[in-house]
Amino acid sequence: MSHNPGAAGNRLVVYSVFNPASWKIEPRREIPQGLLYATPLLAVVLTVVAGFFIFLSMGYNPFLALYHFFVSPLLTLYGLSELLVKAGPLIMIGVGLAVGFRANVWNIGAEGQLTLGAITGGVIALAFWNEETWWTLPLMCLCAVGGGAAYAAIPAFLRTRFNVNEILTSLMLTYVATLFLSTLVYGPLKDPMGFNFPQSRMFGDAALLPILLEGTRLHLGGVVALMIAVAVWVLMTFTIVGFQVRVLGQAPAAARYAGFSGRRIVWFCLLLSGGLAGLAGTFEVAGPIGQLVPVISPGYGFTAIIVAFLGRLHPLGIILSGLVMALSYIGGENAQVQVGLPQAVTGVFQGLLLFFLLASDFLVRYRVRRNPAALRHAPQAQPAE
Amino acid sequence: MFKTLSRRHFLAGSTAAAGALGLGSRAAFAADPLKVGFVYVGPIGDFGWTHGHDVGRKAVEKEFGDKVETTYVESVPEADSERVIRQLAAAGNKLIFTTSFGYMNPTIKVAKQFPDVKFEHATGFKTAPNVSAYNARFYEGRAVIGTIAGHLTETGKFGYIASFPIPEVVMGTNAFILAARKVRPDAEISVVWVNSWFDPGKEADAAKVLIDQGCDVITQHTDSAAPIQTAGARGVWCFGQASDMSSFAPEHHATAILDVWAPYYIARTAAVLDGTWQTTNVWQGMKEGMVEMSPYNERLPAEVVEAAETVRKGILDGSHHAFTGPINDQTGKERVPAGVTMTDEALLTMDWYVEGVTA
Secondary structure, three states: OOOOHHHHHHHHHHHHHHHHHHEEEEOOOOHHHHHHHHHHHHHHHHHHHHHHHHHHOOOOOHHHHHHHHHHHHOOOOOHHHHHHHHHHHHHEEEEEEHHHHHOOOOOOOOHHHHHHHHHHHHHHHHHOOOOOOOOOHHHHHHHHHHHHHHHHHHHHHHHHHHOOOOOHHHHHHHHHHHHHHHHHHHHOOOOOOOOOOOOOOOOOOOHHHHHEEOOOOHHHHHHHHHHHHHHHHHHHHHHHHHHHHHHHHHHHHHHHHHHOOOOHHHHHHHHHHHHHHHHHHHHHHHHHHHHOOOOOOOOOHHHHEEEEEEHHOHHHHHHHHHEEEHHHHHHHHHHHHHHHHOOHHHHHHHHHHHHHHHHHHHHHHHEEOOHHHHHHHHHHOOOOO | OOOHHHHHHHHHHHHHHHHHHHOOOOHHHOOOEEEEEEOOOOOHHOOHHHHHHHHHHHHHHHHHHHHHHHEEEOOOHHHHHHHHHHHHHHOOEEEEOOHHHHHHHHHHHHHOOOOEEEEEEEEOOOOOOOOEEEEHHHHHHHHHHHHHHHHOOOOOEEEEEOOOOOOOHHHHHHHHHHHHHHHHHHHHHHHOOOEEEEEEEEHHHHHHHHOOOOOOOOEEOOOOOOOHHHHHHHHOOOEEEEEEHHHHHHOOEEEEEOOOHHHHHHHHHHHHOOOOOOOOOOEEOOOOOOOEEEOOOOOOOHHHHHHHHHHHHHHHHHOOOOOOEEEEEEOEEEEEEOOOOOOOHHOOOOOOOOOOOOO
């Protein structure tokens, strides 16, 4: 290692900066708590800066585009109500999934459980169509939770009984649920007065969620979603089950040693997340949609997975991340309407936001260092000049 | 084209925002163009259905120049469309075209809240004092391409890539095979449902499967050009959907059924501009120019083109109707007696397949 710090040496050092092998990634021993909470903010700032230049380079007024993306949807009461309408299902499904993710139970099929919940709730609404009774809506909600949970019970059973990977089973069952819904709305549940189009009747008033703000679409489901998030936070923080879930995720061996039942936790996580997704499904059909249609969710069940991770698997964080995600959709549409941004650009912008969030999150937990080993070997690898 | 378009949006947006921010409200009143909004179910680059509507939108811009200002929102999920339609109405659009069946109930809902905005919904059946419905007789085009297919096929098997079994699609399938069986009585059609209007991956897969099963003509009721590309690569005849798709298979794109929305969009915009807009429910076809055929492929034999033209001219002068009996259903039971033509109402609620359809 006794080479002269001459021209050749310098060149080697410059070269090695661009050599991936000369860097290494290591977890930080102590994660700076302040940074952990500052990163989401940092990510938003970085997205805004990057977005600014993208909009500028495409010939749009960047200030205006950003204004309509982030600010103008929040300026009216109606805009805020829409934000909660969109964020509601994301939050509700997200908190359910997060419980499972903490225990390493990977329910990827919330979209299917949502669909099943919409079906079971919707069938009740149609069965008691035009009968004004106070218990229609509560019964629909109950059946929705039951439907979603029952659908999630299939992967739970296969996982605990036959050790089948729940990622695959829950995901594949999503497509089955969508086709089942199609079968119903093209067949037995089709509106008899609907010119043979694949839709059910519009639900009666007794089967519709009450509107909380006159003139908006904000329904009871938006508030219930927030309450559920708080309830799950209490569950995870103050109960034995919550403790077991966390231990099982962080230290499976310790959990076994403590005598916690892994099977029971798998069942618990899948039933909980399935039930919440099912409830979200019925809230969609009894809320904004008002009938059963062939496609109910614009991908809430999948987006909720991202929401759960953005919220750091913490119920209160998920409320925030759900709102941010909802804003990125609504702001994207708003920018299309107001500034004429193509949909692809708004998609890129949403992608940037996620990228910066995840990247800054990564850099808080890990750090990139020059790899001393690679540096040492580098001169030997080069032919002597 | 894109550049001028974006600049116009940018200018429009900046005045609106300036007004909203209270920076300068004078600019907002300088010119008062009619704002026209469009909601699309697919991307404008789908080369099919949505592309066709976007051609109509551009025609409106060209026709009225500074008097109008158009905005569109693409790839809007049907179950989540109410907010987008409302956003367009709230942004000051006074005429809004919603261009997919699934937008019907959301359009009606938003229309109630914005009585001074006119709405135009494509391919549905509900209207309201400020909501009109419009649709095209796509089945007339299906009769022409069915005739061509009957001449071209050797195996007598056709592949049909379909979206959802709604009456419009069922009607199209039936019109195609009825026309084909007039030329080739033993012809059969296999339908593959992809459960989407736009899913190039699934559409291409469906085309591959159908060709592997011996179909030597491919037709589609989905919006992307993927089946055309597949058919062209496999050397199988195919027909464009909604827009001319010949660039995707120059050798095998026989013709395309064109949806021509421009005249309707221009007429409706003019009606709003001069204050004569009224609720209508129209179903227009070749006669009105809403459905047209794109240029026939040069490789088509002359007698095939002639047969196709005979049908097309028959439709134009009213002597030919795709749904004139005798028509039997799948089970062989006679549904329409000889010489009788189905009514529009019966067509618009069609939920049964004719002989020769496997769906």
